[in-house]
Amino acid sequence: MSERTFVGGIHPGYFKDYSSGKPITSARAPAQVIISLHQNIGAPCDPVVQVGDEVKMGQKIGEPKGFVSAPIFASVSGKVTKIEPFNHPLGNPVLAVFIENDGQDTPDEGMKPGKTLEELSAEEIKKIAKDAGLVGLGGATFPTHVKLSPPPEIKIDTVIINGAECEPFLTADHRQMLEQSDDIVYGLKAFMKALGATKGIIGIEDNKFDAVESMKKAVAEGKGDYDIEVHTLHTKYPQGAEKMLIKATTGREVPPGALPMAVNVVNQNSGTAVALAEAIKLGKPLYERVVTITGPGIKEPANLLVRNGTLVKDLIEQCGGMTDDARKLILGGPMMGLAQPTDEVPALKGTSGVLVLTEEFVKDLPISPCIKCGKCLDVCPMSLMPNFIGSASEKNMIDLAEKYGAMDCFECGCCTYTCPAKRPLVQWIRIAKGEIGARRKK
Amino acid sequence: MERKLVVSSSPHLKSPEDIQSIMVDVLVALFPVALMAVFLFGYRALATMVIAMLAAMVTEAIILRKGNLFGDGSAAVTGLLLAMTLPPAPPWWVVVVGSAVAIGIGKQIYGGIGNNIFNPALVGRAVLIVSWSGHIAGNVWLKPVPFGFTADMVTQATPLATKAASLGNLFIGTVSGSLGETSALALIIGGLWLYHRGHIDWRIPGSFVAVVFILGFFDGGFSMGLFHVLAGGVLLGALFMATDMVTSPVTPVGKLVFGAGCGLVTMVVRLFGSLPEGVTFGILLMNGLTPLIDNLTLPKRFGEVSKSA
Ligand code: SF4
Numbered sequence A: 001m002s003e004r005t006f007v008g009g010i011h012p013g014y015f016k017d018y019s020s021g022k023p024i025t026s027a028r029a030p031a032q033v034i035i036s037l038h039q040n041i042g043a044p045c046d047p048v049v050q051v052g053d054e055v056k057m058g059q060k061i062g063e064p065k066g067f068v069s070a071p072i073f074a075s076v077s078g079k080v081t082k083i084e085p086f087n088h089p090l091g092n093p094v095l096a097v098f099i100e101n102d103g104q105d106t107p108d109e110g111m112k113p114g115k116t117l118e119e120l121s122a123e124e125i126k127k128i129a130k131d132a133g134l135v136g137l138g139g140a141t142f143p144t145h146v147k148l149s150p151p152p153e154i155k156i157d158t159v160i161i162n163g164a165e166c167e168p169f170l171t172a173d174h175r176q177m178l179e180q181s182d183d184i185v186y187g188l189k190a191f192m193k194a195l196g197a198t199k200g201i202i203g204i205e206d207n208k209f210d211a212v213e214s215m216k217k218a219v220a221e222g223k224g225d226y227d228i229e230v231h232t233l234h235t236k237y238p239q240g241a242e243k244m245l246i247k248a249t250t251g252r253e254v255p256p257g258a259l260p261m262a263v264n265v266v267n268q269n270s271g272t273a274v275a276l277a278e279a280i281k282l283g284k285p286l287y288e289r290v291v292t293i294t295g296p297g298i299k300e301p302a303n304l305l306v307r308n309g310t311l312v313k314d315l316i317e318q319c320g321g322m323t324d325d326a327r328k329l330i331l332g333g334p335m336m337g338l339a340q341p342t343d344e345v346p347a348l349k350g351t352s353g354v355l356v357l358t359e360e361f362v363k364d365l366p367i368s369p370c371i372k373c374g375k376c377l378d379v380c381p382m383s384l385m386p387n388f389i390g391s392a393s394e395k396n397m398i399d400l401a402e403k404y405g406a407m408d409c410f411e412c413g414c415c416t417y418t419c420p421a422k423r424p425l426v427q428w429i430r431i432a433k434g435e436i437g438a439r440r441k442k
Numbered sequence B: 001m002e003r004k005l006v007v008s009s010s011p012h013l014k015s016p017e018d019i020q021s022i023m024v025d026v027l028v029a030l031f032p033v034a035l036m037a038v039f040l041f042g043y044r045a046l047a048t049m050v051i052a053m054l055a056a057m058v059t060e061a062i063i064l065r066k067g068n069l070f071g072d073g074s075a076a077v078t079g080l081l082l083a084m085t086l087p088p089a090p091p092w093w094v095v096v097v098g099s100a101v102a103i104g105i106g107k108q109i110y111g112g113i114g115n116n117i118f119n120p121a122l123v124g125r126a127v128l129i130v131s132w133s134g135h136i137a138g139n140v141w142l143k144p145v146p147f148g149f150t151a152d153m154v155t156q157a158t159p160l161a162t163k164a165a166s167l168g169n170l171f172i173g174t175v176s177g178s179l180g181e182t183s184a185l186a187l188i189i190g191g192l193w194l195y196h197r198g199h200i201d202w203r204i205p206g207s208f209v210a211v212v213f214i215l216g217f218f219d220g221g222f223s224m225g226l227f228h229v230l231a232g233g234v235l236l237g238a239l240f241m242a243t244d245m246v247t248s249p250v251t252p253v254g255k256l257v258f259g260a261g262c263g264l265v266t267m268v269v270r271l272f273g274s275l276p277e278g279v280t281f282g283i284l285l286m287n288g289l290t291p292l293i294d295n296l297t298l299p300k301r302f303g304e305v306s307k308s309a
């Protein structure tokens, strides 16, 4: 049987039909981009341009402040008009570089093909990933070069490309698997070479059978002497979560608190593989990405190639605008995405989707006491006790929350989704995690 | 564009299931059982069920001072479950008191839904047994008369007391007993529905019934094992009472322990006690142990014992 999966999880509606049939098209380049200087997990960047500077497309404008960070690039050519804090999807304003687009798209000198994959050494591939500012494009935005630099005692044997795209509504990865399958295989080979891995796996949920076909074909044509397989995964949320994907494809369980490296695996999103392929083949740094603009609140859903720093408002306008009953704007998917108070917020490296939900999705449901149905335990992919953690956190009993596994929660949202008493479990668990984290630092 | 956007914490999708929809599913599951009761015991059974449900709902509405009688549906379920444990036709006021006690003392005193320790319907039943045993036990067991809607009240000892009933009759339900306990067939159909809807897990009924069968087997062989499973309140208890979400463990191992404990107490009472039936007390006792069981059986977290492939 080719179906692989993990224990737990939920089956929300797919809602992919809004945009899954829409080929990727380029979004209009805006007259001004507002490029945030904090776009990855880890340290933010310092600006390396000044107000008044002329910049080229692909030119570095933000220099990372630490190892766990990635540089940031201009997504248009033009003039820097301001460097000041601006809205950020995470809430508080963050320093951003405002560039007035001159409409020329004059490329930076560095954007040209270099050595081929055959000629590149592992170290050179890592350097390319780092210099191109690659981060995990699935939404986690973990800097790619860090994943490519395991400690010397750890030997990575397998690279897994995450094509599960288990979040409902989102279709960017799906479209890339159909339209840029060769680049995904190319990127995977580059990851394998950089890590000295002997095995490559591309994991795709079985509701995207056309993507499975497309990737199988690309693998057959492009794998050369690399050992690469396409795995069909059971369609279930959160199949694309790092640990669940590793379990489903390799049978290995990453221990609590550990990284995939601990079981000799590195995960990369399919979009990140494309970005690496383009960085190698074209010398192109990460200044644009595919974003799904979708949901019942969007008039004409689409998959757009979006320049970094484009305002979400612009993107929505290009998709016909919001419907009259639109009530909620989310960056990312509906399970883990962040609701935004305003559409004046820039698209970042980690923006996988712009989702607009309507009235019927935002009903305020009354919260009842826990009826101890145990359904949240059944769906928790980490086998935690979401009910107990939630109640403990609600009562501010942080030690108890920790005992029931709060720190292992990766906030997938399955428990809250399922709870018939409509208890905001994840929200409470997040609070407990914040408290526990703060205590541990002391 | 001035539009007020709603900001809330993820996830932004919620399953359509809520407490009310679960309670409606339980009522649906009890429908075959109720139908069978009316078929066997006539309109009196219907009256008992309706009175029990109404009394439970009214009690809850009064305590909570709410206008909506059905509410989340849990009071209707409690009332109906209580009726299932009663003889087919007790005096109406006994039924009302039982329902009022079930809701008032069994549930609301603890703070309402989700907070009670003991199964409310069984609390109601236990109080009735202690207070008016003459109406609840003894010579009250109507002889079932299929389609006998106008039948006179003829009573008959229950199979558990006589240890004489064919397994076939026990399965179909043409024996005397409580309203909802006689027909194994109807109970199993209802249980399968709950299982299909994801509201019960196999573990509690499975371990409950398994322990009853094994102990019955040691007492008198295979058919005695089956007899103990089919006779009396074991199936009603195992499928509908012990599986009450609020008062049973949430952990998978805890569910096994809980069901086994219910089965054990039931059989100890049946084989060695002075009462013919022990299901009620078995479940109530295990209800009391539920928090402890949960805490002793926390599941292994993902990756906790890493088996590197
Ligand atoms: S407890 Fe955390 S990991 Fe488990 S279901 Fe809830 S959000 Fe997901």
Ligand code: SF4
Pocket: A369, A370, A371, A372, A373, A374, A375, A376, A377, A386, A387, A390, A415, A418, A419, A420, A421, A422, A423, A425, B250
């Ligand atoms: S799903 Fe909700 S009601 Fe059920 S046990 Fe978990 S927290 Fe309690």
